Amino acid sequence: MANTEGLTQPATAVRKPSGAVKIFYSLGQMAQGGGFDTAVGFIFFYYSAVLGLSGALVGAALAIGLAFDGGVDPLVGSWSDNLKSRLGRRLPFMIGSIPLVALSLGLLFSPPSGLSQWGLFAWLTVLAVATRTFASVFNVPYLALAAEMTTDSAERTSLVVYRSVAGITAGLICTALGYVVFFADGGLQRPEGYPGYGWSVAILLAVAMSLCCLGVWRYAASLPQPEPATGGLVTRLPGEVAEIFRNRSFRVLFLSAVIMFSAMGLNATLNSHAFVFVWRMRTETIQFIGYAYLAGLLLGVGFAPLLQKLMEKKTLIVLGISLLMANWLVLQGLRVMGLWAPVGDDAILPMMSNSFVAGIGTGLAMVAYPAMMADAADEHELLFGRRREGLYFAGLGFANKAASGIGVMLAGIALDLVRFPRDVSQQVGVILPEDVQVRLVMIWGPAAAVVCTISLVILMAYGISRARHAEIAVALQKVRG
Template sequence: MRGGGPRQTPDPRQRGAAGLHQHQHLHPFAGNAGRTGSAGQGRDRDDVAKRSAGGARRPAGRHLGRRAVPGQRRGRLRHRHLADRRWRHHHRPAPQLGPRHAGDVRRPAADGRRRAAGVIPIEGRVPTRTAAFAGLGSVAYGIKDNGFSTFLLLFYNQVLGMDARLVSLALLIALVFDGLVDPLVGHVSDRTRTRFGRRLPFLYLAPIPLGIAWVLLWSPTGAPSFATLLVSAILVRGLVAACEVPSAALVAEISRDYDERTRLTRFRFVFAWGGGLLMLLLAYGVFLPNAMLAREGYRAFGIAGAILMAGCVLGSAVGLHRTIAGWPPQQTAPGKGLLGSLGEIRESFSHPACLVVMAGIACAMTSQGITFALSNYLYLYVWRFTPTALQIFPVVLFGSVIGASLLAGPAQRRWGKAGAVAATAPLGMLFWVGPLLLRYFDLWAADGSTPALVAMFVCTLLANTFTVTSSIALWSMVADVVEASEEQTGRRSEGTLSAGAFLASKCATGLGIFAAGLLLSYAQLQPNARPDAVPALVIDKLSFAYAVCTALLAIATATIALRFPIDRAAHEARLALLDKLAQSDPDAGGLHP
């Protein structure tokens, strides 16, 4: 009775109807739960009678002749206590249902204990161990970027003797292919359903072929050819995409929290930069210490990189297996043809928030492409770095990445993600451009002197700290677009949206390298020029052109970021809405990946 009446103890056989999960009444498997006991834990009337008579309680579902409960799946259980060691059938309970974002969805095992079938998304703070393993997979991307941008052209042109134009053409074609394959990899991973979930199959299958392709790229057999380089470069880029796109998509899957997604992105940046800079240090200090043109040194460079790339991606997969295996539990929609898949990719990319963040990443990465392409020219002809300074410089860069990982959290909490980009991108530009302006007005120490090098290291540390902080915030925005796109399209597209960000990044990096060539042409810097023989006018023109481009792109990045429509309040309100829809209708179209 309601009110003050005595509370009645329900009959054990009726307990299931009152104890159903909040959505289990919608599940066809739960139709007879009231007759058999609680959902997934029913008892026969014979068992109830035996308990009431003082008899021993028999394990649920482990006796023969029992009538199957609708929704229960037949399994096999070996009874160790039987002398004949026979295999006998038992009935496992139907899986427990929960809302789309219920977090740790678990189902009882045969022995009654609860077993995780994937524990994401994680509510609250993500364990550091999980965040570290999620970031570890980005090492392969950092090593690939470092090798392609720093050593590959030099190796095939100067060491193997290929025409530089053919090498550049092969790398350009491979880059175009990479930009096309990224969205396809992301879309396929979004629609993959296996016992290991969506992302783990890629992280388990791609690393070993990637390592082999990386070794072949740096150890070509016979005379080098355009076709060999093209195929090797395409294989490496495609396999890196198969590792990196699913790995990046995990940021949005592991956590829905506004701040934790930035924390996960910080780990990814630290590992990506760390992997690339580690290979740079090994190249300068171990494999190519005194002979940048030694073919054997590049072979060792390739083998070491392959081991590190494959090992880190596999280590990331193993470390995350218990956390992400089996997620998501929902079945995918019926397969679509190529045109249908391309339509879904276009629909995901056309979301306004996605367009804004892709444009911001494009501006930031164009600036980075110009900086990376011109860095050796600036170090050699403007700042006159010594060999010792060149060996110290990677350590300075890694220190700036650590600083950015520490700064990103407080900056985001103070200004939000868009505000953090708007604040730190111009600051980074200021410390990149400031030394060039001070040098132009004779307010800088003499080129190549110890005070000038120390001051340049400090400015580089600060500039890259602020620049990487803005990049972390930008890439963290990609994860927040997932729920906005889900609300609009009815699909979760973590992989597709991450691939869109990579597409913008790679196209912009290529544009930055192209722009750097135009700046060198504008400055009229001659090939093979000695640093002490370059006219001051050439150095000033190069410095001025670089400063103007960097400043304009930083301002554009900040301006675009401020147009990002998702702040903390909007993100949390959207999560609450999606959860409410999931609780009212677990089959709602907007709740399925």
């Protein structure tokens, strides 16, 4: 008999996980985002501005890692969709990935000394592929599990909020750990702090991921496990992927996400370069920009459920992306035109305000996108007769990673095109030529905003409204009997 511990409703009612289950589940966001993304965000700066690897090679290595990872997502998604075990469909993957994520992340921050340009490129490429791949083995089932834990649209939004808050908290911890402990006093440009930081975050992630699995295993084991599809994984996967792309709602969300994440990847990759070499901030003050972003992110995530009651999820994403684009256009545009060029401590408050607005916008979008993807997965069951949560969230993950890889690669190529110097390691306070600074700001802000407008245009075609999802839910209930 299935174990129903953690359920607040009978098995025949709408599934609603308890508060404790939600809290433990949310801890997995450290691997899906939060701590993981915060840590990996230092890698581009570390290898290019500290270790002196060509920007194009850094971008190519990280893009290869993201692209390879994106290809793994549908494999893991389909495999977990069709697994049956006493722990449910998702937990075996999540548990097995934990030591692999921690080991590969620590090694990513610990390249051997004395490597040549190509040796360093090879190390970065191999570890970027490994880290991202092992993280996906956790992330794809983790996200798909949320769509299974409840069929109620509001509860799904609640789960996204729980894990988003956990991710923001993890990002705050990992940001402070870096700037306060390992990168203080100009330490961003010194190589000795990075290995200790990487291994510290790896341990933190392993603990959080383990607690997530321990806290949800009874609930996950009690969830329905549909009969697996016939045929081997490799032979059936192409047909399954083709099937999800037959759903117009999935296509719209996928394409919109690819373009939005490309813009975000381009911008985020160059954050440290802009703060250090354009706005000339001290390492110990850059952390406050990160805190402002996380505060805005928390506000956006917290208000998203309330706003969702007043507007459609699609409208919520439009609002979020618009705020994000404002962060990329206003102050950067003034800097490019020569109308506003504060440096050092004078730039802190304006950049904190800018980052706070970006955080709000990102928070709104990060709640709405997964909730919309879960709704599209319900529509898929109605249209095609099978649940494909794993593949749907693998698609969202693929969009994120492939697009981020494009953004990272473009950022690396851009650094070489603007003739960013490779010999700035440990040269705290170095001032770049004005034309290099202007071109760097153009790529960092306005260029990313232009790309993001395409995402908004595509998103307008998404058609699952609140009323339409209610119709889908009723129809599914009739089909399931």
